[in-house]
Amino acid sequence: MLSQALTVLFLATSVTSIAVRHRQRFPGPYCQTRRPLQCCPGRDDSCTVPIRDTVCYCDEFCGIHNAEDCCPDYENVCLAQWATTSKSPPTNECFHEGRLYGVGQTIQKDCNTCKCVTSWSNLDLQTWECENLACINEPALVEGVNRGRYGWTARVYNKFDGVSVIDGLRYYLGTIPPKSQVKELFPVKANIEGLPIEFDSREQWPTYIHPAMDQGRCAASWAFSTAGVTADRWSIQSGGEVLDDLSVQRMISCGNVEGCDNGGRVEDAWSYLQKEGTVSEYCHPYTSGVSRQSQRCTYIEESACRDNLVYKTTPPYRIARDERRIMKEIMRNGPVQAIITVHPDFYLYESGIYSHTREEFLLLERNHTISGTHSVKIIGYGEENGVKFWRCVNSWGQSWGERGMFRIKRGTDEVGIEDFVVAVWPSHGPGLN
Known part of the structure; x- marks a missing residue:
């Protein structure tokens, strides 16, 4: 527990000043929108979120290697998460490949377009509504x-x-x-x-x-x-x-x-x-x-x-x-x-x-x-x-x-x-x- 606390303290110190500046320019959210994992332990080059014309990272490595690569909400979301017990990702939202999508947003699954919609049976539930076309590459x-x-x-x-x-x-x-x-x-x-x-x-x-x-x-x-x-x-x-x-x-x-x-x-x-x-x-x-x-x-x-x-x-x-x-x-x-x-x-x-x-x-x-x-x-x-x-x-x-x-x-x-x-x-x- 002591080593974990020291690691979190080190990461927090290295990213705090940069995070403050990033939050002011790009308020987000970023890491918070990722599903099913908001943050990734160790180094994970796929643990990213689009920001402007590039990507920012939500993995533990970004805080150690180059804090400027971390997402603006990295401190509030990831450091806080690693310092406490992680919560399971919600199951009533639209997420795809680690990203959270809002109602009305769409993704493409091969030749079918899927749209995030509110369930008619449960207004608190969001789900994907997809076309059912046959694709050539079946x-x-x-x-x-x-x-x-x-x-x-x-x-x-x-x-x-x-x-x-x-x-x-x-x-x-x-x-x-x-x-x-x-x-x-x-x-x-x-x-x-x-x-x-x-x-x-x-x-x-x-x-x-x-x-x-x-x-x-x-x-x-x-x-x-x-x-x-x-x-x-x-x-x-x-x-x-x-x-x-x-x-x-x-x-x-x-x-x-x-x-x-x-x-x-x-x-x-x-x-x-x-x-x-x-x-x-x-x-x-x-x-x-x-x-x-x-x-x-x-x-x-x-x-x-x-x-x-x-x-x-x-x-x-x-x-x-x-x-x-x-x-x-x-x-x-x-x-x-x-x-x-x-x-x-x-x-x-x-x-x-x-x-x-x-x-x-x-x-x-x-x-x-x-x-x-x-x-x-x-x-x-x-x-x-x-x-x-x-x-x-x-x-x-x-x-x-x-x-x-x-x-x-x-x-x-x-x-x-x-x-x-x-x-x-x-x-x-x-x-x-």
């Missing part, structure tokens, strides 16, 4: 996929931290299903003889196939898959003379779409490329993924690349809904565009051959709508351990999946990937004879 969903041995593995991604499934559908997909008359396009039926077991466009045309880009928080997969297929085929048809990434931003800014919230149709993207064309990514770089706005349409004569040629395409043609005909088209002419239905488990894909697991049914009571439409680029196909697959390029950046790509079951129209497959030919622009 640990139970990851665990269910990995435990189920579906042939692929799942993980959480930083890019989806704090994103609900509903917002995932709204901002990370963006392809509106084609109109019925478009889906009735008469399909091209190519000769399907001489198909190898595996094919990868990157090996057939080295340096011609463009890697995954990142659409960010903008519903623009319709534009990314269109630009990706066009750029690849332009490189192939030009014999490698033209290797430009093509501008997605131009289609978004100039193609009469409503920003990043409502998405677009692939047929409208192809129509724009046929009639107006686009420029290189260098001349009109992508910014909507950060701004979440469609941005101003900058005409070529106004841009820094006024001499840059426009890339135009033919009208799109549809490949028959037959895996072997799709395989033949990719092998002969290059990557194609496909439309898929995205379920919550797809966001969490890490590696392997994807198939929809239905594990997300555990989320149904929190979301009525849990699937949306997305478009991707198919660049090849293969087989692993007797399971056939398509190799596809997504538009969520190269840190997602298998370096921005994914493999998906082939021959079973998994999530609709073989239902509507289209491609185009370059018609006017650089590198064409």
Whole structure:
């Protein structure tokens, strides 16, 4: 007891003058608001409270090492507490990670906002009232996929931290299903003889196939898959003379779409490329993924690349809904565009051959709508351990999946990937004879 009293006396002496000055400038409270522990014994670098544009400390070490780091109410709260018997923290208040919150204040728990409210049943009780949205980074969903041995593995991604499934559908997909008359396009039926077991466009045309880009928080997969297929085929048809990434931003800014919230149709993207064309990514770089706005349409004569040629395409043609005909088209002419239905488990894909697991049914009571439409680029196909697959390029950046790509079951129209497959030919622009 004597040593404890001496320690408290030493701390009190070292901080008193500083505490008086701090209390006058920043009255607080600070340490008093921390829950469940107001003050921490020893050294605890996490025992802090925000103050102005920095933090102050409520641990025993701050009084010994540098009293200026202590919170203004450190003397009244912590020294008094260590000198007497500590009281248990109240249980009728809103606290989170050691901090006390008042009625009306909010915190974020993954994708759900929680608000401190007064209980209707007991006016002396404060409690958290939280949303009940399903989040993309759902640990139970990851665990269910990995435990189920579906042939692929799942993980959480930083890019989806704090994103609900509903917002995932709204901002990370963006392809509106084609109109019925478009889906009735008469399909091209190519000769399907001489198909190898595996094919990868990157090996057939080295340096011609463009890697995954990142659409960010903008519903623009319709534009990314269109630009990706066009750029690849332009490189192939030009014999490698033209290797430009093509501008997605131009289609978004100039193609009469409503920003990043409502998405677009692939047929409208192809129509724009046929009639107006686009420029290189260098001349009109992508910014909507950060701004979440469609941005101003900058005409070529106004841009820094006024001499840059426009890339135009033919009208799109549809490949028959037959895996072997799709395989033949990719092998002969290059990557194609496909439309898929995205379920919550797809966001969490890490590696392997994807198939929809239905594990997300555990989320149904929190979301009525849990699937949306997305478009991707198919660049090849293969087989692993007797399971056939398509190799596809997504538009969520190269840190997602298998370096921005994914493999998906082939021959079973998994999530609709073989239902509507289209491609185009370059018609006017650089590198064409």
